[in-house]
Amino acid sequence: MLKSRLLAAVLLICSASHAAGEEKQKVLWGGLGLSSAFDAPLAPVASKLLTCTAPNDVGLCPIEAFALETMLNADFDKIELQRGYAESNVSYLFSPMIDAEWVSHVVLAEGDDRYVYQFLILGSSLIYEVEAGNSQLLSSVPMSLYATRYFSKPLSTEEQNDIFEAMYLGTEAYNGQKGYYNIFYNMAEQASSKSDAPLKFPGYVKFTGVGFSDESTSVLAKDFDLDNLTPLLASWATANLADATDKMIIPSTFGQNQLRLVFRNAEMRLILPEPLYEFDMYVQAVETYKNSNFTCFDVAAYYGIKSFDDMLLDAPIQHGEDSCAFLKSGTAEANPIYVANLLSQIQKVMFSFSNDPADLNDLQRNIVTDKSGVTSTIKQLKQDIFYAN
Numbered sequence: 001m002l003k004s005r006l007l008a009a010v011l012l013i014c015s016a017s018h019a020a021g022e023e024k025q026k027v028l029w030g031g032l033g034l035s036s037a038f039d040a041p042l043a044p045v046a047s048k049l050l051t052c053t054a055p056n057d058v059g060l061c062p063i064e065a066f067a068l069e070t071m072l073n074a075d076f077d078k079i080e081l082q083r084g085y086a087e088s089n090v091s092y093l094f095s096p097m098i099d100a101e102w103v104s105h106v107v108l109a110e111g112d113d114r115y116v117y118q119f120l121i122l123g124s125s126l127i128y129e130v131e132a133g134n135s136q137l138l139s140s141v142p143m144s145l146y147a148t149r150y151f152s153k154p155l156s157t158e159e160q161n162d163i164f165e166a167m168y169l170g171t172e173a174y175n176g177q178k179g180y181y182n183i184f185y186n187m188a189e190q191a192s193s194k195s196d197a198p199l200k201f202p203g204y205v206k207f208t209g210v211g212f213s214d215e216s217t218s219v220l221a222k223d224f225d226l227d228n229l230t231p232l233l234a235s236w237a238t239a240n241l242a243d244a245t246d247k248m249i250i251p252s253t254f255g256q257n258q259l260r261l262v263f264r265n266a267e268m269r270l271i272l273p274e275p276l277y278e279f280d281m282y283v284q285a286v287e288t289y290k291n292s293n294f295t296c297f298d299v300a301a302y303y304g305i306k307s308f309d310d311m312l313l314d315a316p317i318q319h320g321e322d323s324c325a326f327l328k329s330g331t332a333e334a335n336p337i338y339v340a341n342l343l344s345q346i347q348k349v350m351f352s353f354s355n356d357p358a359d360l361n362d363l364q365r366n367i368v369t370d371k372s373g374v375t376s377t378i379k380q381l382k383q384d385i386f387y388a389n
Helices: 013-020 044-050 063-071 157-169 183-194 214-221 227-247 334-351 357-366 369-386
Strands: 026-030 078-081 092-107 115-129 136-151 207-210 258-263 265-272 276-290 292-306 310-318
Touching: 026 265, 044 092, 044 157, 044 276, 063 092, 063 183, 063 369, 092 157, 092 227, 115 157, 115 183, 115 227, 136 157, 136 183, 136 227, 136 265, 157 183, 207 214, 207 227, 207 357, 207 369, 214 227, 214 276, 227 334, 227 357, 227 369, 292 334, 310 334, 310 357, 310 369, 334 357, 357 369
Parallel strands: 026 078, 026 092, 207 276
Antiparallel strands: 092 115, 115 136, 258 265, 276 292, 292 310
8 A cells, every 4th residue: 555645743732722722613514526527537436426326315425425424523623514504604615526546557577466556546625615606715635545456367447446436435444544545534634634714725836737748748648638647647746745745735727727626416616826836747758668677667757836937947857767667578558657657756756845855865866957956946945935934
């Protein structure tokens, strides 16, 4: 099991005592939503579960009933989540949102369980203020959950979907922790300490662009719809940047600065704050080559930061030796591994903005040119953007 890294937090006694004396903001359950339409879902298993044919007596499909129960049982620090309507809570709503699902797959060169699958779910816990024609996002806690499984034979699409369904509805324990592989348990754990209903969104960073060179497009488009791959990479970057910095990151959207939220029987648009800092990436090249006994599926990309019209960072990153693995000859399909390596590279770049110097040091061997210049720029930018106050 590989999970997104959790940053340890220790609450000071005086802070906890002060918080305990404050009245929590009442927030109403708004329903489970998707960020993509049912007719073209980026999370097809969640979409199917949310459009069940036999909802319960209050109109909820099992996936939403499970999410609701999990969130109601969470011990939120700053909000009081309520299910029923009241005059005091009607303006503020809470919704878990599922962004995307993804499966990565490789076949190892040896071993009994050579077929390796990694299952990824991306989502966020949202708090928003509802006003006619002007509903605004107030809080977002992005979340990624990914699990690695080993099998002795390939999985069918149906078998892969069964694993995703278990990540939505199952409570399998690991190391004594119930629901370790469940997205809603993990959402509740993250949101319990971070979800809030402030007067405005407390952050101005957003991942705004994913581009592809003609060369990388010609390769990846043979197996993937880049219109689907683009939001997946952006959501993954957003979740990892939030995890690395422990800060609120504006949800990634392209075009209009609005977030689409699709429910079982409704849809709404949330107005997002305008970012002061825009993160983006441009996939320059993908290449397969042999390295000693290993096969390498290399990916190279530029990672940028701009503020209005000023380009603050344009870092060339190559996966290099990180892209090499001992795989069974003739069984590896390059494109799925390219995407898996892009996901790994994005995580590494986003974590270079953490407050741990080791994460930035770890990135240095992947910087193609001007290592010292790029390193010093990231060091200064992360201080200015995330840790100045």
